[in-house]
Amino acid sequence: MAQTNLEKQVNILDYALSSLWRRRMKSLSVLLVFASVIFLLASFQMVTQALSDKAKQVLAYTPEITLQKMSAGRQEAIPLAYKDKLAGIFGIRRVVPRIWGYYFDEVLLANYTVMGMDVDEMPESARLDTALASGRMPTPDEQGRVVVGHSVKKALDIEGRNTFSFFRPNLSLKAFTVSGEFSQGTDILTNDLIVMNLADARDLYAIPAGMVTDLCVYVANPKEIDTIARKISEALPGVRVLTRPQIQKTYQVVFGWRSGFGSICLLTALAAFVILAWDKASGLSPEERREIAILKVLGWETSDILAVRFWESVIVSGLACVVGMTAAYIHVVYFSASLFRPVLMGWSVLRPDLHLLPRMAAGDILMILAFTVIPYLAATVIPAWRSATVPADSALGG
Amino acid sequence: MRPALVFSLLLCLLLALDGALFVDGLSRRKAEDATLAQLEVATSALGLTDLAVATEARYTRHPAVSDPMAPFMDHPGAIEHFPTGAFWLPPQH
């Protein structure tokens, strides 16, 4: 009995497959549209998850507290003297000043991130050379020496020679010599970076003595971060206190479904499904009605005909899911999500090689299924009820 | 060959491809772990706070530490004109 039932289901599956093959142009089109939508959604999901994961891993080592001075809602230079005001707060291990900002190269239209600090004062500075592909970090007394990221080296075309010049605000030139290059493995953090001494950065941006752009605060006990942050706010009103958990949290939500691009992906999916559902619900063709009436007269039950429609939907949506998600994974991992480049990098001239490796958990797959396969099944099974009620006697008579 | 068998074979082929991708993913993850150490050192020693992906605007390059006025630097009701602004959201705090 069980054997017959199983054989019956396989027979019905055979019929569903041959039915899809008979209408192969239509079936293939639906499959392609469906797979494309899943590809889009899954790619978005994978890219954002891979970037979030990377950020989560890496930003665990960001400074515990970062201080910026705010004025009229905008960031401005912070006095070095504030460092002394922090001396009274228990739990602070050290405070490191930094001058950093952007340098816009008008010839190449590239935006470099320039970082000036005395690296020796930072944690793990002794091991920083391990993050370099070649050369070494400049020492505090070496003037005009920089370590650059991979894209910077390419952009400035300093293969062969290793000097370049930037403009100060008064349009005089400041010369730099490249003493090292960051390893390509660190591209996702350093590709647009130019690291120099605090003094060189101050000179480049003409920032007055006694001012810096921010202060990195390191605490003895990470569990005390919030308490110390609160004390700093009290001691220094008008200062924006950014804690490590806050910075990490940014990257958990920075790629949202409510972002412009996320909404486009979702809306496209919805539009595609409205069209598909409309097509399905807009009734049976005369050929389809005839086929169902014939099958009924030949002894097929209503449930058998429903089973055929159900299998057809499962086959199309299941295949579309597997194809779409596989294509999305290949797109993200082997092609660095190149279709999303315009949105990920926009007009950026400096482009890192993204080595994204998404982690596909069951929850992620289920989420994509919930937005795609389930609506499609609902949109096809419900009209199938109507189709299954075609009366058998309509096959009789001319 | 019955259609159900052909379909099963096709499905097996796709799943075999997925299996191969999974295995390759495992080896890639191993390689990635090697560079993770370098990234950790770079973040720590340079006090980095953001991923360097979208370098066209400062609030997409440094979303975690940009001031809230940055996207409106041109004027208060400024409409987003950087493509990456559609993808890189500002922080919620």
Place this chain on the structure above:
Amino acid sequence: MLIELSGVSKIYNQGRANEVRALTDIDLGVEQGSMVCLKGPSGSGKSTLLAIIGCIFPPTSGKAAIADRQLARLPDRFLTLHRRETIGFIFQRFNVLPELTVLDNITLPLLPLGVPPKERKLRAQELLERFSISHRAQFPAGQISGGELQRVAIARALINNQPIILADEPTAHLDTTLSREFMEIMQQLKATGKTIVIASHDPLVFEHPAIDRTVTIKDGRIHVP
């Protein structure tokens, strides 16, 4: 009596504005192994009567017993199961699915029975050989001749070895030669013990010597001349 109808009536859309009385007070008995022709113009109720005999739907009132099962009491599902085992249908335009092969068309009734492919093929081959169309087994049904189509339709009606064959205006779209050929095959089937009911207003059918009895239907009633 393999087919027994007494006082059978059929009303479509009962109680509504578009109520139609298709059959009124039909008494009909068909002996096992006989061939009966239901004669009448279109709209007379022949197709409705055939549908009741064919266990497609039960009568609105009256008794209908097909192969010892009372139809009126059978729920839809059991009606279908009974029809599967008892009735082989030959439609007016043969109603084959043109994109399916001849073999697949013939074995359509066997799919929901869970009959495996090898056995389906075996049973179909027997019938294909009997009707001399084995060479067309893998052809799409839409690409074969009218005569071959006719034989495919008959083979399909026999695939499950059903005891009753019903044919609804089988010669309506056939030429004289093919119509004669059709009746010859029906005669052969009758000789093997099948019970056959044909609805037709074609003289080539109701005047055929193999027909045991002709029943005239007019305006939903049996017309006794």
